[in-house]
Amino acid sequence: MLQVENLTKHYPARGRGLFTRDPRRVRAVDGVSFEVKAGEVVAVVGESGCGKSTLGRLAIRLLEPTSGSIRLGGTDITSLKGEALREIRLTAQIVFQDPFGSLNPRMTVGASIAYPLRVNRLFGRADGAAIARRVDELLERVGLNAAHARRLPHELSGGQRQRVGIARAIAVNPKLLVLDEPVAALDLSAQARVLNLFKELQREMGMAYLFITHDLSVAEYMADRILVMYAGKLVETGGRLALFQAPRHPYTQALFSAAMLRSGRASEETILEGDPPSPIDPLPGCRFNTRCPHAGEVCRAAEPAMSALDDGHGAACHLLTGKLRRSG
Amino acid sequence: MAVTPEIAPVERPVWRPWALMTRHKSIAAGSAIVLLVVLMALLAPVLSPYDPNEVHPLDRLKPIGSPGYLLGADQQGRDMLTRLMWGARSSLAIAVLPLSISAIIGLALGAIAGYLGRLSETLIMRGMDVVFGLPPILLAIAVSATLGPGLVNLMLSLTIVLIPPMTRVTYQVVVGLKEQAFVEAARAAGASSFQIIFSQILPNSLAPTIAYAASLAGAMVVFGAGISFIGLGIQPPDPDWGRMINDGREVLDLKPHVSTLPGLAIFVLAAGFNFLGDGVRDLLDPRMRQ
Numbered sequence: 001m002l003q004v005e006n007l008t009k010h011y012p013a014r015g016r017g018l019f020t021r022d023p024r025r026v027r028a029v030d031g032v033s034f035e036v037k038a039g040e041v042v043a044v045v046g047e048s049g050c051g052k053s054t055l056g057r058l059a060i061r062l063l064e065p066t067s068g069s070i071r072l073g074g075t076d077i078t079s080l081k082g083e084a085l086r087e088i089r090l091t092a093q094i095v096f097q098d099p100f101g102s103l104n105p106r107m108t109v110g111a112s113i114a115y116p117l118r119v120n121r122l123f124g125r126a127d128g129a130a131i132a133r134r135v136d137e138l139l140e141r142v143g144l145n146a147a148h149a150r151r152l153p154h155e156l157s158g159g160q161r162q163r164v165g166i167a168r169a170i171a172v173n174p175k176l177l178v179l180d181e182p183v184a185a186l187d188l189s190a191q192a193r194v195l196n197l198f199k200e201l202q203r204e205m206g207m208a209y210l211f212i213t214h215d216l217s218v219a220e221y222m223a224d225r226i227l228v229m230y231a232g233k234l235v236e237t238g239g240r241l242a243l244f245q246a247p248r249h250p251y252t253q254a255l256f257s258a259a260m261l262r263s264g265r266a267s268e269e270t271i272l273e274g275d276p277p278s279p280i281d282p283l284p285g286c287r288f289n290t291r292c293p294h295a296g297e298v299c300r301a302a303e304p305a306m307s308a309l310d311d312g313h314g315a316a317c318h319l320l321t322g323k324l325r326r327s328g
Numbered sequence: 329m330a331v332t333p334e335i336a337p338v339e340r341p342v343w344r345p346w347a348l349m350t351r352h353k354s355i356a357a358g359s360a361i362v363l364l365v366v367l368m369a370l371l372a373p374v375l376s377p378y379d380p381n382e383v384h385p386l387d388r389l390k391p392i393g394s395p396g397y398l399l400g401a402d403q404q405g406r407d408m409l410t411r412l413m414w415g416a417r418s419s420l421a422i423a424v425l426p427l428s429i430s431a432i433i434g435l436a437l438g439a440i441a442g443y444l445g446r447l448s449e450t451l452i453m454r455g456m457d458v459v460f461g462l463p464p465i466l467l468a469i470a471v472s473a474t475l476g477p478g479l480v481n482l483m484l485s486l487t488i489v490l491i492p493p494m495t496r497v498t499y500q501v502v503v504g505l506k507e508q509a510f511v512e513a514a515r516a517a518g519a520s521s522f523q524i525i526f527s528q529i530l531p532n533s534l535a536p537t538i539a540y541a542a543s544l545a546g547a548m549v550v551f552g553a554g555i556s557f558i559g560l561g562i563q564p565p566d567p568d569w570g571r572m573i574n575d576g577r578e579v580l581d582l583k584p585h586v587s588t589l590p591g592l593a594i595f596v597l598a599a600g601f602n603f604l605g606d607g608v609r610d611l612l613d614p615r616m617r618q
Contacts, residue, residue: 060516062512062515062516086518086519086520087518089516089517089518090518093516093517094513094516096509096512096513097509098509101508101509101510102509102510102512102513103510103513104510104514104527104528104531104532105510105532106531106532107527107531115514115517115519115527116517116518119514119517119518119519119520119523120517120518165513168513168517172518
């Protein structure tokens with residue numbers, strides 16, 4: 001469905017001025033490769049600022065990649081422009097984190113949901129009745145009802161607004177949905193209901209999800225596979241069970257220890273000291289070496305490559321290549 | 329699961345002009361004054377006792393309250409009340425037309441510069457900076473002097489003066505809107521830049537631009553009168569308030585009513601527009617809504 005190779009997104013460290021040239025770059029996403037198969041739910045987890053939202057937007061070309069390649073449904077979409085770029089919106093859609101900001105305050109709920117149908121001319125030129133029927137159907141599909149179509153966003157609750165965002169995203173029957181922290185802004189009970197809605201929709205429509213979240217319990221509930229990101233890099237990928245039961249990268253181990261402690265699968269929590277490194281021109285070596293309990297000389301000198309473990313499980317750490325011995 | 333959350337009954341905003349007036353007193357006061365002046369201007373041919381340019385050499389400088397001249401007469405014996413009524417026409421045109429035209433142009437330019445960015449932004453906004461660098465009075469005088477005097481050319485020069493601030497206000501609103509998630513959502517839905525500007529950007533930048541334009545109407549009355557006062561706007565003998573103040577200048581110490589009455593008229597109309605403009609701004613600014 002989606003194949004991403006060596007994807008990189010660099011931003012200028014400072015805004016480009018008329019007289020200033022700052023050659024430094026923020027490496028938001030740095031050489032990330034992964035695949036999402038049809039109908040698969042892949043979660044991207046990591047701390048805030050690790051580049052996971054940027055990755056999601058790059059994957060469906062809401063942002064321009066600096067380098068790398070993206071294939072969607074077998075087509076290379078890395079450098080599509082204009083009309084051709086807009087055509088991929090029928091295949092890949094996105095649900096945003098902020099259910100307040102992602103709806104136009106002056107458009108009714110019905111108009112917001114009809115918007116992708118209209119701009120893509122999915123129903124003849126002026127077939128208002130057919131569009132209205134489709135909107136009602138979509139509203140009911142996401143647990144709202146036809147009466148909501150005439151409401152304005154500010155008349156709805158956060159959970160209802162997020163359902164509108166979901167209805168808008170599935171309106172064109174996409175094959176891939178990027179979910180960018182879709183429940184992070186909701187209270188717990190709304191979170192659970194919206195997550196169940198995602199599960200239902202996925203079962204019925206067979207969509208693939210790229211589910212971006214910082215919440216490991218959400219990832220555990222939703223994902224078939226998990227990608228762990230740290231400072232713009234992928235540090236570990238694998239099936240949900242493999243990652244939760246036997247995480248191999250020290251960062252993943254630390255990240256998951258809290259969640260596992262809660263569910264009694266670990267005896268103590270690893271607390272990481274310090275902050276992630278600055279994404280502006282990072283030091284050579286492993287990005288995690290400043291906080292890693294096992295870091296040695298090799299970690300400051302060379303960047304570890306992703307080593308394949310069993311069954312699609314992989315991690316990028318020198319401990320796994322034999323260049324570093326576990327300390328303590 | 330398909331839970332259907334209950335829909336709370338929501339009070340929909342209903343267009344009730346009377347409630348609007350009583351709740352927003354400045355709108356009520358402003359529209360009363362402006363409406364009065366508009367009626368005066370429209371009904372001038374019916375209501376005014378004389379022709380505005382009709383001279384009565386024997387009745388020169390009649391004081392206020394003279395028989396036949398309710399508000400007196402000027403140096404040529406023209407009826408002041410008649411000239412004030414006819415003069416309201418140009419003052420209203422000057423207040424409303426340049427603002428409306430420049431608001432439309434400013435919305436278009438600001439939306440293009442703000443949303444498309446890049447070259448269009450550099451060209452439009454730096455161009456506006458150049459015009460902005462000139463004092464507006466000087467610019468209006470220069471344009472009027474180049475084009476020649478007259479109501480149409482005066483309005484044209486005011487429009488040119490107003491385009492940069494209108495563009496800048498819209499531009500700033502649009503730059504803020506562009507970062508909003510719903511604009512990214514429209515892009516994700518597959519909309520083109522053109523479609524996004526029309527469906528997402530313009531509807532949301534209309535209110536701040538209109539509010540800004542409304543707040544300037546009072547200043548435009550004064551500004552336009554000033555240009556006519558120095559002789560670059562409405563030409564004699566046509567009645568205009570700014571022109572009339574100039575006419576009374578020579579007799580200001582002896583017969584102050586010739587200049588004072590049009591001055592008062594300018595003041596009242598400008599105040600009326602300001603009340604209305606403030607009210608409109610409060611109404612359109614979501615932060616001021618209860």
